[in-house]
Amino acid sequence: LRSRGHRSITCEGGPSLAGQLLASGLVDEICLTTSPLITGVTTPLFGVEGLTPQGLRLEQLLADDDHYQFARWLVHH
Numbered sequence: 200l201r202s203r204g205h206r207s208i209t210c211e212g213g214p215s216l217a218g219q220l221l222a223s224g225l226v227d228e229i230c231l232t233t234s235p236l237i238t239g240v241t242t243p244l245f246g247v248e249g250l251t252p253q254g255l256r257l258e259q260l261l262a263d264d265d266h267y268q269f270a271r272w273l274v275h276h
Contacts, residue, residue: 218247226274229255235266 200208210220220226231244254275261269 214243214246218243218245218250221245221253221274222247222250224276227276228258229272229274231270231272233268233270 210216217226217229255272256275257270258273259269259271263269
């Protein structure tokens, strides 16, 4: 897509896709939504084993009237 002139590409998917893109160094920004609900079910955030730790910088944090939080993180390469 970049070879066709697209500079900003948004990708939505589950933990496996997100983990693969992170492991490939193709992610500049991560948007995470946190719900105000605690459950006993554990879901991996990024479904790739051996993912190299990457630094993040909080760019924006919003909350709505239902107490959901919307965070935008920049990935340090």
